Amino acid sequence: MTVRNLDALFRPKSVAVIGASQRPGSVGAMVWKRLTEDAFTGPIWAVNPKYDTLDGHKAFGDVGDFPEPPTVAIVCTRPATWPSIIHRLGGHGTRAAIIVGETRGDEDRVHLKHALSAARPHLLRIVGPASLGVITPALHAHLGAPACTVKPGGVAWVSQSNALTNAVLGWAAARGLGFSHAVALGDEADVDAGDVLDYLASDAGTRAILLEVDTIHAARKFMSAARAAARNKPVLALRSGRGDPADGLYTAAFRRAGMVRVDSLDDLLDEIETLGVGRVATSSAATLITSDRGVAALACDAFHAAGDTLAPSSQQNAKAMSDALPRVTPGNPLLLGGDALPEHFGAALKVLADQHESGTAFVVHASTHRAPAEEVARVLIAHQRYAYRGLLACFFGGISLATRDALHQQGIPVHSTPQRLARAFARLVDYRLGRELLMQTPEGLPARVPQAIDAAQAQASAALKAGITELDGDAAAQLLAHYGLVALPAQRATEPAIVEVKIELRDDANFGPVFRFIAPSEDGIAPPLCVYGLPPLNPILARDIVSKSAYARYTDPEPVLAALTSVSQAVCDIREIVGLSLALRVMKDRVAVIEPHIRLSSTRSRFAIVPYPRRYEQTFDWHGQRLTVRPIRPEDEDAHRELIGAMTPDDLRLRFFGAVRGFDHSQLARMTQIDYDREMALIATVPHDDGSTHTLGVVRAVSDPDNETAEFATAVRSDQKGRGLGRLLMQRIIAYARERGTHWLVGEALRENAAMIGLAKACGFTVTSTDDPGVVGFRLALDEPEQ
Incomplete structure (x- = not known):
């Protein structure tokens, strides 16, 4: 459930x-x-x-x-x-x-x-x-025994600890902060963290989710739910036990899901203020505004320690600021001067509104006789509309409860020190960058000839059939060679290596197959690099792993990225691989595999993240062309853009229920980077003469988390209509949903879309009315025998 x-x-x-x-x-x-x-x-x-x-x-x-x-x-x-x-x-x-x-x-x-x-x-x-x-x-609705009454707010709290939940609720109540929901999961005999994340991902009243977990149960469900939630809103996770040997794996899982891991309870509490009150940062940089040079120095130190970046200050910015505030010291930090008045803070925000590179505004203020904290706060409230890239405040010495509440009502978070403010902002930036990592389009997986993949699978199957469960030396090298990995005997590795990275695959009891990457320290003093990765990897994810090594600047990264991706693809394709170890010898412009060892078994745990489902690929002759129907992949983004561009404005209107001019990268990434555990998009492609592919149509089905109902949609290039492609794709998505155990397939179309209504009827759907008189619904029971 x-x-x-x-x-x-x-x-x-x-x-x-x-x-x-x-x-x-x-x-x-x-x-x-x-x-x-x-x-x-x-x-x-x-x-x-x-x-x-x-x-x-x-x-x-x-x-x-x-x-x-x-x-x-x-x-x-x-x-x-x-x-x-x-x-x-x-x-x-x-x-x-x-x-x-x-x-x-x-x-x-x-x-x-x-x-x-x-x-x-x-x-x-x-x-x-x-x-x-x-x-x-x-x-x-206080359903339970919390120690205090909880105010409404925009942040959800989810925890496995009753004591910590009570402490957090009390801390927030004392500061006038509230929650959209607060959940103490207890022993998770039924409802667990993954279930709650799934619900909160689409909860309109929840702007952000704070999660405290010690152990993740049902890793695949958790990862799928966490990735869906993190695409929609910030999800921050706290896990104690940095000394736990499995802690690095949790770090990798959180990052892979697009979540931000926080290091302490203090950090998580600060986010109740930042996320529950303010808006998510839309910039990776900020401008510090203060009146005192000493305060500015403290704030800059805090900002740099948190890893944040001060926005550049242009000559145009300096001139505009000097014109508005003659006694200001322009730049970043922006010094208003020790005799600054409250209205000067408002004037600074107004000038910065036109400077797009200025980023989020940080107002750090120590109360003075000429600019008392309460009066500065009132000016910030009056000028908050100018800070459309976000506004965060810090008042040394504190402010009254009434002033704090007034700032909160206007969406202005208030922190007690520059350090807390800077760290809170840094985590918002981490979320935005992590979400961008999820949405980036990979450069493309290394091209693999299907026959080579089949040959590798046949080798593994034949070995098991012969009672062989360990592949070493030439046998392991032969299997890896099908994926473009060149193995080199250790005694022949004479070319100087920049570094040798050890790669291990193990079958974790909870997360299933996971990689561990180990690289020696650069100076021999620092501890070796040890990071985990959850397959499947692509070049973007591999780059995120490689960038953590000090050796990354010494070598061309592309061969390393290709090798890591190829190892991952081999593990994903060949289900018999349950363990793997090898050394990746990294040279200046190439890599080689040393001493590969592969362990085989007829059974393997499920991946926490479902890899590309190659079994749904089909290639056949269709109207004189070789047509391939297969699941969509992230690298199909350009071809998908071309598909949409080849559709007429009227066809786009009928498909998307309104006028559509096109889609940006983030929208296309959401269409092509799907979670195969709960969503499927099948595309029909034909090859170009230059070896690239041309997408003719797509059908997708998105199931609810219970797999009770899946909603479908389909689109075909306007110049391919009337050739039966829509029906071909619909038959395959129906078969997919039926195989998956989904009970109902549903969809909608504009009432004027006669072609779609006719296709749905031909495929067995019942056409029904909806609450919108201009829209009809489709419904197909998949539990019933096929007609």
């Missing part, structure tokens, strides 16, 4: 507390008090046979006595009661439960197992056990 029925947790309409009590100190009393104190607007019911009423609310003796099924039930009773309670709640129609109690022994764990079994037939979701609760402040 994933997001099924999670809306019941985050948008409850009615709540029941099983085991509600008035006994001081009891869990039932704490849960009941928190729910009633915050005045949840929907019906709330208490279940405890000892009471007729509880604080003016009717109490019931049994979970079957409710006048209607509660959306959510909070279970505060002992483990032995859980199975029967969950069974009756599920049968009554409740769709979610939060178990507050803990499992303390084998007997309790047996009760939990039976409770999960009782929930499954009803699709009832369980948070916990040992969960502090699920909080949605905007609905006054």
